[in-house]
Amino acid sequence: MFRRFQRTVEAIDKKSNFPKPKLRQRPVQNASLGGAQSLPAATGSTSGTDTVSTGTTNSNSSPRGDATNAVPDDNGKGKGRPVSKQAVAKDNEEELADQRPKIISPELRELLSRKVEILPRKVVRKEGEGLESLRRDKK
Amino acid sequence: MKDMLLTYNEYNRDLGYVQGMSDLLAPIYAVMQDDAIAFWGFQHFMDRMERNFLRDQSGMRKQLLTLDHLVQLMDPKLYLHLQSADSTNFFFFFRMLLVWYKREFEWLDILHLWEVLWTDFLSSGFHLFIALAILEKHRGVIMEHLKHFDEVLKYSKLSSVIWFHDTNFASSQRVVDNDRPRIHTD
Numbered sequence: 001m002f003r004r005f006q007r008t009v010e011a012i013d014k015k016s017n018f019p020k021p022k023l024r025q026r027p028v029q030n031a032s033l034g035g036a037q038s039l040p041a042a043t044g045s046t047s048g049t050d051t052v053s054t055g056t057t058n059s060n061s062s063p064r065g066d067a068t069n070a071v072p073d074d075n076g077k078g079k080g081r082p083v084s085k086q087a088v089a090k091d092n093e094e095e096l097a098d099q100r101p102k103i104i105s106p107e108l109r110e111l112l113s114r115k116v117e118i119l120p121r122k123v124v125r126k127e128g129e130g131l132e133s134l135r136r137d138k139k
Numbered sequence: 140m141k142d143m144l145l146t147y148n149e150y151n152r153d154l155g156y157v158q159g160m161s162d163l164l165a166p167i168y169a170v171m172q173d174d175a176i177a178f179w180g181f182q183h184f185m186d187r188m189e190r191n192f193l194r195d196q197s198g199m200r201k202q203l204l205t206l207d208h209l210v211q212l213m214d215p216k217l218y219l220h221l222q223s224a225d226s227t228n229f230f231f232f233f234r235m236l237l238v239w240y241k242r243e244f245e246w247l248d249i250l251h252l253w254e255v256l257w258t259d260f261l262s263s264g265f266h267l268f269i270a271l272a273i274l275e276k277h278r279g280v281i282m283e284h285l286k287h288f289d290e291v292l293k294y295s296k297l298s299s300v301i302w303f304h305d306t307n308f309a310s311s312q313r314v315v316d317n318d319r320p321r322i323h324t325d
Contacts, residue, residue, distance in 0.1 A: 002268050
């Protein structure tokens, strides 16, 4: 647990060392102007999205998206859709959780320290419930 | 025990006696079997634990907040679930953190656990990782069955045997053991 925590903190700290990736937008105008010949080249560069779209038409290939839908279809036809909707909702939640900025608070940083925190006497005197505080209350 | 606690009350006149201190003294006294040694052992232990017994509970609140941040970082899904159950104040861990699981674990496990925690080998706040390990161990039950704060509280308080039975304590010990330089004793 501790090691995992340590690695997570280090990963978050190191994240800021890298430059932010530049967002690449698809050249929409060029693709539409280029016609049919330019399309294969454009799809070749973005393989992640294309495999899903081709997978729906091609029955032999089974990308991740289809694999999850295929299991409920074997058991019962009606059950497929609600399950997938729940899965999508869950995925969204996970994405939201992942997208939250991970900030290491000072409290968490203290967990990496081996130094034992001993309260100064002043604080204990102020907030303690000892004989001294009883005397103070009487005054 | 009573004499020792009264003596400590005189020794540390600022803090006084607060419920839970006897839990911290008992294992030390049982092991040391000597009033003077046990007292000084307890006094040193209290150096780090007195923050738990302040009137404004600032020490406890800080630890619960740290646990909150720790779970949020390490297991965001569980954190979201606890948030939906109004349990991210982690109040159900209050007693466990107050007396370092003294009332939850079995006697021998406590002796073992405290020795591990006293080493501060990886962190002086290692008891919070024990808390995280307990949560992870019971993650399935929490996620599936505990939907409200009172359910979480009830589960943690009433079923302490279930809560702590075969918890991840052994694996946390293994981490410390593996990292510790081996001392060969004949």
